[in-house]
Structures are given as structure tokens and as C-alpha cells.
Amino acid sequence: MRILVIGSGGREHALVWKLSQSPEVTKLYCAPGNGGISELAELLDVGTENVDELADMAESKDVDLTIVGPESSLAKGVVDVFEKRGLRIFGPNKAAAKLESSKAFSKNLMKKYQIPTGQFAVFDDPQAARAYVRQLGAPIVVKADGLCGGKGTIVAHTLSEALGAVDLLMEDRIFKQAGERIVVEERLVGEETSIIVITDGVYALPMLPAQDHKRLHDGDKGPNTGGMGAYAPTPLVDPALASQVMQQIIMPTIRAMTSEGFSFKGVLYAGLMLTSDGPKVLEYNVRFGDPELQAILPLLKSDLVPILDDAVEGRLSGVQCEWEPGSCACVVVASGGYPGDFQIGKEIRGLDALKNRRDLLIFHAGTKKDKGRTLSWGGRVLNVVGRGPDLEGALKQAYEAIGTIHFDGMSYRKDIGHRVLKKPVVTS
Ligand SMILES: Nc1ncnc2c1ncn2[C@@H]1O[C@H](COP(=O)(O)OP(=O)(O)O)[C@@H](O)[C@H]1O
Numbered sequence: 263m264r265i266l267v268i269g270s271g272g273r274e275h276a277l278v279w280k281l282s283q284s285p286e287v288t289k290l291y292c293a294p295g296n297g298g299i300s301e302l303a304e305l306l307d308v309g310t311e312n313v314d315e316l317a318d319m320a321e322s323k324d325v326d327l328t329i330v331g332p333e334s335s336l337a338k339g340v341v342d343v344f345e346k347r348g349l350r351i352f353g354p355n356k357a358a359a360k361l362e363s364s365k366a367f368s369k370n371l372m373k374k375y376q377i378p379t380g381q382f383a384v385f386d387d388p389q390a391a392r393a394y395v396r397q398l399g400a401p402i403v404v405k406a407d408g409l410c411g412g413k414g415t416i417v418a419h420t421l422s423e424a425l426g427a428v429d430l431l432m433e434d435r436i437f438k439q440a441g442e443r444i445v446v447e448e449r450l451v452g453e454e455t456s457i458i459v460i461t462d463g464v465y466a467l468p469m470l471p472a473q474d475h476k477r478l479h480d481g482d483k484g485p486n487t488g489g490m491g492a493y494a495p496t497p498l499v500d501p502a503l504a505s506q507v508m509q510q511i512i513m514p515t516i517r518a519m520t521s522e523g524f525s526f527k528g529v530l531y532a533g534l535m536l537t538s539d540g541p542k543v544l545e546y547n548v549r550f551g552d553p554e555l556q557a558i559l560p561l562l563k564s565d566l567v568p569i570l571d572d573a574v575e576g577r578l579s580g581v582q583c584e585w586e587p588g589s590c591a592c593v594v595v596a597s598g599g600y601p602g603d604f605q606i607g608k609e610i611r612g613l614d615a616l617k618n619r620r621d622l623l624i625f626h627a628g629t630k631k632d633k634g635r636t637l638s639w640g641g642r643v644l645n646v647v648g649r650g651p652d653l654e655g656a657l658k659q660a661y662e663a664i665g666t667i668h669f670d671g672m673s674y675r676k677d678i679g680h681r682v683l684k685k686p687v688v689t690s
């Protein structure tokens with residue numbers, strides 16, 4: 263089978279790495295890929311939102327199955343274009359991708375189908391939004407309706423912060439149309455977890471539960487990022503809670519989409535807050551989590567190719583995943599200054615010595631190969647993934663490896679897993 267992966271991050275490197283082990287794969291392409299992916303797949307120089315050109319490529323390269331990484335490609339309608347041209351692709355179409363690309367749509371769906379989530383209201387008018395914010399009071403959450411690359415949510419601790427957020431989104435329009443409409447929402451309290459399933463629109467195959475670390479600094483301080491680290495499985499979700507989430511959240515969501523006339527195929531990711539009142543949905547994503555997938559896939563024993571193929575064909579009934587025992591932890595190494603301004607083009611040293619190591623994987627995010635050297639080429643640069651019999655062991659592998667990697671300005675969190683660990687793995 264000839265497979266194309268769309269994307270250029272650590273998530274896509276992890277996907278390509280896993281797919282490359284499948285006996286069913288004869289050729290792997292990635293568009294546009296990165297320095298690490300170039301060692302496992304042929305890179306195609308097409309951007310992730312150039313959906314027509316991506317379809318041209320898939321056709322001319324005789325690709326049997328395309329797998330979409332980023333939400334922006336899905337929101338652009340890459341699946342619609344491929345399907346119209348008779349090309350097989352794993353992911354939801356543009357209409358179904360609204361579950362992620364419109365927070366107003368997803369909140370209204372949850373309300374209609376009684377899927378547990380926080381109280382909320384949707385606004386197109388800043389005046390009305392401000393009145394509602396004043397009525398509810400702080401703490402309160404203000405969210406842009408559309409895709410903002412993970413920057414459109416403001417958890418406001420004071421009334422003036424919340425009113426300021428309404429202004430930034432609706433008056434100053436810092437995210438343009440994405441913030442024309444907003445969701446104002448009750449602040450939920452608890453632990454966060456990511457529940458990711460692969461679905462064919464009827465059946466859902468759960469991945470291991472994971473926990474992401476969104477904030478830049480240790481102790482969950484500083485600005486939100488694309489994710490600074492993740493681990494799986496998280497002990498926050500025991501088998502009883504996992505089955506509760508499937509019955510009360512995941513399956514009702516899939517059925518709700520069907521009832522509303524959408525056929526939802528691909529990845530459904532529920533970002534949950536585990537509140538004292540049970541799990542509640544913060545948001546949905548319609549693609550694999552990055553960096554969660556980097557911590558999940560190394561533990562997947564089953565071949566991923568038939569699973570994705572069955573999802574596309576609507577054959578997931580009875581399919582099961584086999585998992586390795588133990589834990590995986592992914593620590594993101596970023597450029598200094600990220601998520602603000604940062605410099606690229608710094609030579610990364612120490613990677614060769616970490617190749618072919620047991621219990622260690624390096625997935626590249628923003629990197630580029632240049633005359634045999636590896637250069638930093640983005641905000642998030644590397645994902646260092648350790649594996650161990652437990653979370654502590656996995657983190658030890660990852661942090662030991664990071665200690666031997668160097669590039670100018672590199673930064674990373676030293677406390678991945680801190681919400682569930684009894685004592686820190688890195689002490690400094
Ligand atoms: N209702 C809420 N209560 C408390 N925290 C929230 C709430 N909604 C979002 N958050 C926090 O903000 C982060 C980002 O919000 P999310 O809805 O996931 O939007 P996005 O990922 O699109 O930025 C969440 O991971 C969570 O930490």
C-alpha cells in the first residue's frame with residue numbers, strides 16, 4: 263500500500279514512524295514533512311492547506327490511502343476534494359470538521375444531545391457578550407469560535423480580564439473572522455485529559471488516555487502553547503472512567519453527528535475536564551493530538567495500517583488494539599522565545615548518538631536537514647519520547663536523552679507528568 267501523510271510536525275513523524283513498520287506499506291510520502299520524516303518517507307513539497315495540489319500529488323503518485331495530520335487541512339476541506347476525485351483518505355470532511363473548527367457548533371451539539379459540558383452562551387454581539395460576562399462574573403472562560411492555533415481561549419480570573427478578552431476578540435479582531443463569534447463559558451475545575459478514538463462513524467476504537475501540558479513553564483505557568491509534553495496512559499483515567507467516557511461522551515457524540523446528518527470518520531478527540539461532577543467536555547478536536555500521539559503510538563502493538571483502512575471502509579466493528587505494557591512520556595524541546603518570536607536555523611547536536619536506542623525515540627517537529635546537519639526550523643523543534651515500565655521510568659529515559667542534546671536557545675519543561683507523580687523526576 264502506498265501512503266501519504268499530510269503534515270510537518272512531531273505528530274506526523276510519529277505517524278510515519280509507525281506506518282513504516284507495517285508490512286503492508288510499500289511506499290511512504292509526506293507533504294511537506296520535516297528533517298526527521300525525510301529519513302523514513304519521500305517528502306513532497308506541498309503545503310498542508312493546498313488541498314487541490316495535495317490531491318494532484320496523491321493521484322500522480324498512485325497513493326492508496328492519505329492520512330491527515332493537522333486540523334487546518336481538514337477545515338479547508340481536504341477530505342471533500344479527495345473523495346470527490348475518488349481518492350481514499352482518513353479524516354472527517356469539512357462539514358464534520360466543524361466539531362473542531364466551530365466551538366459554537368460543538369457546544370450547541372453537546373447541549374442538544376445532553377453531552378456533559380460547562381454552561382455557556384454564544385455571542386455575535388460584543389455588547390451582549392459583555393452583559394453576560396458581568397452577569398456570570400469571574401472566573402470565566404472566553405473563546406473564539408474559530409480555529410486560532412490554540413491561542414483563542416482566555417481563562418479569565420477577573421472581570422476586567424474577561425471584558426478585555428471580549429474586546430480583543432470582537433472589537434480589535436486579533437483573530438479576524440475566527441473571533442467574530444465567541445463562546446463564553448463556565449470555568450471548570452479539575453484535571454485535564456485527552457481521550458482519542460479512531461472512528462468509522464459508527465464504531466470507535468479508543469487509544470490510551472493521555473495528558474498534555476499546554477503551558478510553557480513548569481508548574482503549568484506562562485502562556486498556552488501547542489503542547490510542551492504528554493504522557494500515556496494517564497492513571498487519571500481508570501478502566502471504569504474510560505468506559506464512562508465512551509458511554510456518556512464519545513459514543514453519544516458520534517451518534518449526534520450522524521443524527522445531524524454528518525458522517526464522521528477519522529479521529530475524534532475529546533479534551534476533558536475531570537470535575538467533581540464527572541467528566542465534562544472542554545472541546546473536541548477532529549485529528550490526533552500533538553504531542554499526545556507521540557506518547558501513544560510507541561505503545562501500540564497492533565499494525566496501524568489495517569486499523570486506519572478499516573476506519574475509512576466502515577469496518578471497525580470488532581477491531582481491537584493491542585497495547586504494550588508500561589508508559590511513554592514525550593518532552594517537547596522548543597526554540598527559545600516560543601510561542602512568541604524565536605530564531606531558527608540553529609544546528610542541533612547530539613542526535614546521532616541517540617539513534618537505535620531501546621526505550622527512546624526522537625520525533626522531529628520543526629527541523630530541517632541541511633548538508634548532513636539537522637537545523638532547528640520551528641517553534642517546537644524535537645519530541646523526545648522515553649519508554650519505561652512506569653511513568654517515572656519513561657521520564658527518566660526522556661530527560662537523560664535531552665541532557666545530551668544541544669542547540670542554541672533550546673528550552674523544555676522539566677516537570678512533565680507532575681500532576682500525577684509523587685516526586686519530580688528532574689531535580690534542579
Ligand atoms: N471551561 C473551561 N474551564 C476551565 N479551563 C478551560 C475551559 N475551557 C478551556 N479551558 C482551558 O483552556 C485550554 C484551551 O481551551 P480549548 O477549549 O481546548 O481550546 P483550544 O485548544 O482551541 O485553544 C484548555 O486546555 C483548558 O486548559
Ligand SMILES: [Mg+2]
Pocket residue numbers: 533545
Ligand atoms: Mg484544546
